[in-house]
Amino acid sequence: MHANQLPSRSPGRLKFTDDGATAAAPSALAALARGAGFFGFWLLLARPGTDAPSTPDLAADLVVGLLAAAAATWVSLRLLPPARKGLHFGALARFAVHFIRQSMVAGVDVARRAFDPRLPLNPGYLAYPVRLAPGTGRAAFGAVTSLMPGTLPVGTAADGALIYHCLDVDQPVAAGLARDEALLARVRGNGGGCR
Amino acid sequence: MSLALDLFTIVAVTLGAIFFLAGTVGLLRFPDTLTRLHALTKADNLGLGLVVLGLLPQTTAPFGWIGLIAVWLLALLSGATVGQLLAEAVRPPEWDQTRTPAASPDVPPNAPEASSHD
Amino acid sequence: MSGTTLFGLCAAALVGLGLYGLICQPGALRKILAFNLIGSGVFLLFGVIAQRGGGVLALAGTGRDGDPVPQALVITGLVVAFAATAIAVTLLVRLAETSARGTLEGDEPPPPAPSGERRP
Amino acid sequence: MTAFLLGAAAFILGTVALGLVRILRGPGNADRMLAAQLLGTGGVAALLLLGVATGVGAVSEVGLLLALLAAFGSVAFVTGAGRSSDASAADSAADTQGATRSEPE
Amino acid sequence: MTSALVVDTALVLLVLGLALWITAARAAYGAAVGFVAYGLLLTIVWVRLAAVDVAMTEAALGSGLTGLLLLGAAARLAPYEAAEYQRRPGLGLRVLVGVLCAALAAGLAAVVLLLPDPAPSQALAVAAHLPATGLGNPVTGVLMAYRAVDTLLESVVLVPALIGVWSLSTEMAWGGRPGFLTPWRSGSALPLLARVLPPFGILVGIHLVWAGADDPGGKFQGAAVLAAMWILVMVAGLREPPRVSDRLMRFLLVIGPLCFIGIGAAGIRLAGAFLAYPEAYAKPLILAIEVGLTISVTAVLGLLLAGPPAPEPQYQRQSRRRS
Numbered sequence: 001m002h003a004n005q006l007p008s009r010s011p012g013r014l015k016f017t018d019d020g021a022t023a024a025a026p027s028a029l030a031a032l033a034r035g036a037g038f039f040g041f042w043l044l045l046a047r048p049g050t051d052a053p054s055t056p057d058l059a060a061d062l063v064v065g066l067l068a069a070a071a072a073t074w075v076s077l078r079l080l081p082p083a084r085k086g087l088h089f090g091a092l093a094r095f096a097v098h099f100i101r102q103s104m105v106a107g108v109d110v111a112r113r114a115f116d117p118r119l120p121l122n123p124g125y126l127a128y129p130v131r132l133a134p135g136t137g138r139a140a141f142g143a144v145t146s147l148m149p150g151t152l153p154v155g156t157a158a159d160g161a162l163i164y165h166c167l168d169v170d171q172p173v174a175a176g177l178a179r180d181e182a183l184l185a186r187v188r189g190n191g192g193g194c195r
Numbered sequence: 196m197s198l199a200l201d202l203f204t205i206v207a208v209t210l211g212a213i214f215f216l217a218g219t220v221g222l223l224r225f226p227d228t229l230t231r232l233h234a235l236t237k238a239d240n241l242g243l244g245l246v247v248l249g250l251l252p253q254t255t256a257p258f259g260w261i262g263l264i265a266v267w268l269l270a271l272l273s274g275a276t277v278g279q280l281l282a283e284a285v286r287p288p289e290w291d292q293t294r295t296p297a298a299s300p301d302v303p304p305n306a307p308e309a310s311s312h313d
Numbered sequence: 314m315s316g317t318t319l320f321g322l323c324a325a326a327l328v329g330l331g332l333y334g335l336i337c338q339p340g341a342l343r344k345i346l347a348f349n350l351i352g353s354g355v356f357l358l359f360g361v362i363a364q365r366g367g368g369v370l371a372l373a374g375t376g377r378d379g380d381p382v383p384q385a386l387v388i389t390g391l392v393v394a395f396a397a398t399a400i401a402v403t404l405l406v407r408l409a410e411t412s413a414r415g416t417l418e419g420d421e422p423p424p425p426a427p428s429g430e431r432r433p
Numbered sequence: 434m435t436a437f438l439l440g441a442a443a444f445i446l447g448t449v450a451l452g453l454v455r456i457l458r459g460p461g462n463a464d465r466m467l468a469a470q471l472l473g474t475g476g477v478a479a480l481l482l483l484g485v486a487t488g489v490g491a492v493s494e495v496g497l498l499l500a501l502l503a504a505f506g507s508v509a510f511v512t513g514a515g516r517s518s519d520a521s522a523a524d525s526a527a528d529t530q531g532a533t534r535s536e537p538e
Numbered sequence: 539m540t541s542a543l544v545v546d547t548a549l550v551l552l553v554l555g556l557a558l559w560i561t562a563a564r565a566a567y568g569a570a571v572g573f574v575a576y577g578l579l580l581t582i583v584w585v586r587l588a589a590v591d592v593a594m595t596e597a598a599l600g601s602g603l604t605g606l607l608l609l610g611a612a613a614r615l616a617p618y619e620a621a622e623y624q625r626r627p628g629l630g631l632r633v634l635v636g637v638l639c640a641a642l643a644a645g646l647a648a649v650v651l652l653l654p655d656p657a658p659s660q661a662l663a664v665a666a667h668l669p670a671t672g673l674g675n676p677v678t679g680v681l682m683a684y685r686a687v688d689t690l691l692e693s694v695v696l697v698p699a700l701i702g703v704w705s706l707s708t709e710m711a712w713g714g715r716p717g718f719l720t721p722w723r724s725g726s727a728l729p730l731l732a733r734v735l736p737p738f739g740i741l742v743g744i745h746l747v748w749a750g751a752d753d754p755g756g757k758f759q760g761a762a763v764l765a766a767m768w769i770l771v772m773v774a775g776l777r778e779p780p781r782v783s784d785r786l787m788r789f790l791l792v793i794g795p796l797c798f799i800g801i802g803a804a805g806i807r808l809a810g811a812f813l814a815y816p817e818a819y820a821k822p823l824i825l826a827i828e829v830g831l832t833i834s835v836t837a838v839l840g841l842l843l844a845g846p847p848a849p850e851p852q853y854q855r856q857s858r859r860r861s
Contacts, residue, residue, distance in 0.1 A: 107241025
């Protein structure tokens with residue numbers, strides 16, 4: 001009865017404690033990494049010590065920060081269970097560079113078309129059969145490609161392919177999508193998806 | 196040095212403002228909702244990114260830098276979500292029936308097979 | 314003319330506009346929207362008074378500007394306005410579901426029921 | 434520099450204000466939502482500029498808050514659109530069609 | 539200074555234009571969309587008025603949550619709307635009302651222009667006594683100490699508001715789950731957002747509450763952000779709203795006002811007046827109340843949006859229809 005967009009999850013209420021011992025070690029590691037990240041975000045929000053230099057104030061700041069980070073980590077683990085395989089950080093860095101460069105290209109491309117008096121648009125649709133497993137990986141792919149030049153995911157076709165709206169169907173859109181997908185799959189440990 | 200940084204700020208913020216203008220122009224000139232959605236999500240996020248980039252030299256602490264970048268990342272996430280959500284809401288109906296879409300003569304239905312040689 | 318005065322005039326216009334909508338718009342949801350407009354105009358007036366009241370702080374040399382008392386009142390006001398809007402909206406939805414109409418006038422026969430599947 | 438940053442904020446506000454013409458013209462409610470969304474991103478940019486220009490750090494924090502909740506309007510929009518299945522025939526065809534559609538499985 | 543005036547003028551014109559649209563638009567849905575944009579603009583106006591605390595409240599409550607409420611209602615009421623437009627009063631009456639409202643606005647404008655100069659203000663009094671509370675943010679000081687009765691009544695009044703919303707359920711639906719937030723189950727974008735964003739929202743919300751003692755922010759702003767995250771998770775269909783009969787949730791709903799009243803009553807013995815704090819413990823006591831209020835206000839705001847309980851079968855039928 002629930003959405004089949006995310007078949008890798010149990011429907012409705014998420015339960016992920018049934019993974020058993022195999023998932024225990026990576027998830028503990030993931031929890032630690034996320035907790036550290038959230039605490040870093042807290043530090044950057046609160047900037048402890050910048051205007052309240054006294055020691056008890058600083059200690060209170062840090063304690064509240066730890067509590068907040070713990071709460072955020074707990075919610076994050078429940079909403080987004082860590083993938084069985086860890087992320088590859090080298091691939092992530094490469095992906096980030098690619099993403100930033102391509103999103104700049106996307107902005108310039110749209111701006112060029114908008115300012116051009118002839119309005120050079122050739123919009124159309126394209127079905128792209130994604131190889132990433134359904135779930136967070138595919139959702140991330142949709143989010144990333146919605147910021148890539150000339151593509152915007154508008155839905156899922158009957159056969160499971162992602163449907164893209166393209167600003168200009170003469171561009172090699174599918175090749176670009178395939179490159180994004182390959183890079184993203186490598187970030188998630190080559191297997192593709194979060195199964 | 197400070198002059199160079201100020202110049203950098205002026206250039207980046209101006210470029211960012213131009214991309215905001217592009218987003219607006221696209222929103223007004225593009226012919227249908229989906230193409231307008233492209234203009235909105237892509238031009239705006241680049242515009243905000245450039246404004247953030249331009250403001251970096253004007254904020255002193257490293258905290259300020261990361262804070263600005265965090266704002267940009269949050270805006271990126273919402274931009275991506277908004278684009279897809281609104282696209283899903285206005286998606287033309289023919290997609291629900293067709294399996295292999297006849298998109299355009301220029302793109303063969305199996306175009307994604309190009310991915311196999313990646 | 315200073316920016317603060319400008320916002321004060323804007324607040325006055327908002328109250329007027331909202332009142333017009335409250336009286337002349339027949340739909341109850343439009344009346345709720347108009348009521349929120351009036352509310353935001355009044356809050357803005359408070360904000361203008363707070364901003365003007367902050368002048369003494371600037372004279373005294375303390376950094377923060379703006380009189381905190383009206384500002385605090387506006388914050389409480391915003392939360393209560395939200396709760397009131399929530400109640401009004403829920404009432405309206407219930408009214409529409411039970412009587413198949415979206416106005417408060419009850420002397421005419423209701424318009425034909427919508428085709429959708431809705432709880433009787 | 435302060436004058437330039439304020440001017441840039443005014444310019445960005447002005448451009449997104451131009452986008453508000455979409456709220457008037459529509460034609461669909463999705464187009465109106467686009468204009469509101471544009472205002473959100475532009476508002477974040479303007480607040481960041483104002484925050485740096487006036488030196489009040491908390492202003493940038495308001496920008497962070499806006500960025501955090503930027504998608505909320507559109508979330509509200511699609512949940513509303515998903516609910517008004519057979520409604521709002523007055524608006525553009527594309528809108529209502531999109532609204533009634535459910536995912537083929 | 540002139541560029542600041544340009545910003546202000548642009549803002550005022552935009553606000554007035556949007557208000558005009560909200561009043562005059564043909565369809566309620568379009569007007570509600572306009573209201574979302576209007577809230578965003580007001581946020582910037584509050585920043586320009588040097589009221590950052592209010593700007594934060596407006597950003598979270600005025601634009602985000604109210605937008606969700608109004609858009610949802612507009613969508614639900616759209617089928618009944620077509621007939622309403624015909625019931626507008628006649629042209630003559632509209633002109634008369636317009637003239638009278640313009641007169642009212644002109645009167646208010648005159649009041650604004652004739653405000654006394656220098657402006658009367660309690661800012662100095664607040665600033666003089668603020669150290670006694672141990673707080674650094676004067677707005678929080680006013681909310682929690684000088685005008686604590688207002689804040690207490692406000693936090694109490696939220697609970698009857700929620701009871702009012704719940705009481706609009708049908709009898710057979712009582713005790714069930716609130717039914718307004720039918721999840722949007724198309725596509726993967728919303729679930730992704732609802733999985734990634736809430737931890738950051740929680741950090742920002744707690745930060746606003748904690749920092750609100752000394753810097754702009756506070757419990758209402760923080761609670762609005764937390765409630766927004768909760769609603770996001772519910773709208774994405776990741777969690778269902780709790781049953782209105784849930785005892786733990788009912789306890790959380792009232793814990794804030796109970797804390798407030800309890801500590802306030804203790805003040806009669808310890809400091810000589812209801813809601814007075816003994817000076818040495820003022821800050822910790824205020825923080826305790828703030829934590830309780832944050833929990834309660836978050837729960838109330840989220841549940842106000844979730845609406846009255848709906849009959850269980852309908853809830854399931856709707857989610858089946860969506861998927």
